[in-house]
Amino acid sequence: MRRALASALLAMAAVVALPAAPASAHATLVSSDPAEGAVLGEAPGQVTFTFDEPVSLTPNGLQVYDAQGEPVEADASSRDAEVVGELPDELADGTYVVTWRVVSADGHPVAGSLTFHVGAPSETVAPPQTAAGTDDATMKTLVGLVQGVGYAALLVAGGLVFFLGWTARGVRVLDGVRRRVSRALLASAAVAVIAAAAGVPLAGAYQQGLGPRGLVDPDALAPALVGDQLTVLLLHVLGLGVAVALTVRGRAPLASDLAAGIAVWSPALVGHTRAYRPESLLVLTDALHLSTGAVWLGGLVGLGMVLPSLAGRPREVGLLVTRFSTVAAGLLALLAVSGVLMGWRILGAWAPLVDTTYGRLLLVKVGVALVVVAVAAWNRYRLLPRVTGSGHDAGRWASYVLSRAVVLEAALLVVLLGVTGFLTSEPPRGAGADAPVTADTGVATAVADDLRVLAVLDTGSGRQRRLLVQVQDLTGEPVDLLDAPTVALRTDEVDLGSVPVTPVAAGTYAADVTFPTLGEWQVQVSLPRGEFENPVTTLTIQVR
16 A cells, blocks of 8 residues: 555656746736837837746737738747837837737736827827637637536546546446446546647637637647647546556556546646746645545546445445545545645635636635535435445435435536636636736726726826726737726816727727826726626826
8 A cells, every 4th residue: 555655646746747837927017118108209119018927929929000900010029028029110100009919827818909109199090900819708618618528527537447446346346337337437538538639729729819710720739839738638648548448457456546647637737826836836736636536526426327236235335435435535625725725825815706707716616515515424424324224125215315416416526627627717816907007117907897997198297198098808808898988087186077088999098188286196987898787997097
């Protein structure tokens, strides 16, 4: 037993020790040159974006457009935390819009835009004709669905390997039942591999904002962007292939468990846990979380298939369920500790639990988990004693009810894994929505529901200033509203009321304002998203 434990720990360490790119958090734009809304006396030779962590520029990830919405040639490159776009010589006077899209070290896309003016702002600015990011919501949903299915299939496959090799060891399982369990193992392993394979182009298309049509675009398979997904796919194929082959033949349960473990741990190499410190501890915790989930879910599937055939043998029912529940009790403690550790380390505070989509999904996951625990406790402490301590007929009926309750428990765990799939594609902290105002850009940010609002004054001085307001989704993509937002300005002493705004680019509005006093001003922005939906948020700007 000690040798088995040591081997398992070594295998887990080998997977966790595989090289992974360092990261600190979901990437956030720190500064840009020129700054947002800048009016320049002469054309710049380049535009530069600086982020708070290394990022990867997607193919065609930086585009420049003139005031007519026509593309302007630009050569873009990225290095570490900086993205640079080389501009043509002697740009004509007027307004230019730069759109950018990069990928954080945790695999999530971040996008935004920059508007600057050469000489003077153009009288009219046509929105850039670009489809980038228009299908981000659809792609995020597809990614979440595929990941949810993949997680469920992967954990069922890994758990069935453990169930057949250890939990059901010594129990007289009918040959026909064992064959059905083996077929379930083969099917779940196949679904897990197919989901991992589908996840490669899905990740590439999502990161680049290509939409569903991008699934057949060669750019979606760029190794620099989908390297992690390719690694996961390879570990799925190798680990599950070896584990299934050994388990179906009834050989080497320890070797099959280790092979299945490599596949089950592979998702720990990608995702949110790699974006927080200490990386090694969080990845190890994630791997532990996956391991416990696999043994529990796969064990429940195995129990649900085997228990009905043992209805007339209460002793073996008791042996099988007791063996599983003993392991499950330890797994419950490990799941609770590892889940709390990962959730707290990623969110870092209580407020994001209710203020972010990630936090709310995490609360749903905890709620489902508590229901699973309640069903498991009822199975163990109410139904099992009836199976082993009642008469023949009562024992058969209790065995039947127990098998149905185990199926319910497994179904709830599948729901739990579906929520987990969406968690992995959701930015934990709203894609930088909590970022403070920076001295470099002077951009104020605030969040209303699932929209982010940015406000910035032009770089001039005095009381006659131009105010730019941009509405984005939480991935940084500009959002066009049902109508122009209502923008109101006030201080403690002065209330200017609503000021007229004019659309100047996608999701971007401008207002020429004469400020009667300098100092701190409150900008209240009302966002008409629909006929009955109008979230409001307030930002603070400095007029100097």
